[in-house]
Amino acid sequence: TADVFIVGNEVNVRKWNYIIWNNDVSWDYYVQQYAQAFRVIYNAVKSQNAGAEVMICIDQNWDRNRSVDRYNYVDAKDFIDMFNSQISSAGNIDWGMSLHPHPVPLTNAAFWNASDPYYKTVIKNNSMVSFENLGVVTSYMAQPQLAKRDGGRRNIIIGEMGLVNTQGENAQGAASMDKPSILKKDRSKCGTYVLRLFSWGTTMVPALIIL
Numbered sequence: 443t444a445d446v447f448i449v450g451n452e453v454n455v456r457k458w459n460y461i462i463w464n465n466d467v468s469w470d471y472y473v474q475q476y477a478q479a480f481r482v483i484y485n486a487v488k489s490q491n492a493g494a495e496v497m498i499c500i501d502q503n504w505d506r507n508r509s510v511d512r513y514n515y516v517d518a519k520d521f522i523d524m525f526n527s528q529i530s531s532a533g534n535i536d537w538g539m540s541l542h543p544h545p546v547p548l549t550n551a552a553f554w555n556a557s558d559p560y561y562k563t564v565i566k567n568n569s570m571v572s573f574e575n576l577g578v579v580t581s582y583m584a585q586p587q588l589a590k591r592d593g594g595r596r597n598i599i600i601g602e603m604g605l606v607n608t609q610g611e612n613a614q615g616a617a618s619m620d621k622p623s624i625l626k627k628d629r630s631k632c633g634t635y636v637l638r639l640f641s642w643g644t645t646m647v648p649a650l651i652i653l
Contacts, residue, residue: 443491444494445493445494445495446494446495446599447487447494447495447496447497448497448498448499448540448601449476449479449480449483449496449497449498449499450476450498450499451499452499452500452501452542453476453498453499453500453521454501454503454515454516454517454518454520454521455501455514456469456472456514456515457514457515469516469524473521473524473528474528476525477525477529477532478528480496480498480525480529480537481529481532481535483496484496484535484537495538495597495599496538497537497538497539497540497597497599498522498525498538498539498540499539499540499542499601500518500521500539500540500541500542501518501542501544502518502541502542502543502544502546502570502571502572503515503517503518503569503570504517504518504519504568504569504570504571504578504579505517505518505520505568505569506564506569506570507569518571519582522583522588526587526588530587534590534591535591536590536591536596537596538596538597538598538599539583539596539597539598539599540598540599540601541571541579541598541599541600541601542600542601542603543571543572543573543576543579543600543603544572544602544603544604545572545573545604545605546561546564546570546572548604548606551605551606553572553573553574554574573603579598580595580598583595583596583598
């Protein structure tokens with residue numbers, strides 16, 4: 443029996459998500475349609491497995507406030523606010539969230555040692571989320587208006603975390619071994635994450651680690 447259902451992939455990126463849209467379709471409409479579909483799936487899942495988790499999925503672009511490509515992308519933080527507003531207006535449900543805090547940039551397996559000042563800045567100012575600053579997400583999700591029906595925090599999982607070997611297999615391996623300790627230290631207390639080890643340009647090898 444499946445216990446976790448993730449509805450869509452990185453749904454704050456509508457470029458590859460699941461609605462017919464064009465220049466006349468606003469983000470408000472997109473989120474409204476997604477929220478309605480999510481509720482239908484949520485109710486269907488819960489009718490068969492009351493203990494199952496049903497989750498949205500966001501990427502690592504947390505609060506970049508980009509004007510370019512706004513048509514295709516919206517910040518994960520903004521998507522959460524719009525989605526929560528749509529859900530709350532029709533009756534709160536206990537949705538959860540799958541987060542993809544990939545290294546910044548994606549090719550930097552040694553995420554704790556970024557050399558480019560730009561990438562250091564986007565993590566320091568929380569424009570993007572990686573394993574270094576997960577707390578910005580979990581702190582945001584602790585707000586009362588984002589609570590579950592019983593007032594508790596919503597469940598968050600790390601649904602995807604890619605590591606490439608462009609910096610060598612030693613860096614890739616060290617990063618994969620260091621992530622569990624970072625999760626345990628972080629106040630997120632995420633219960634599950636999926637670690638994906640990449641050989642750049644070849645086959646992806648996934649592993650599931652339960653903490």
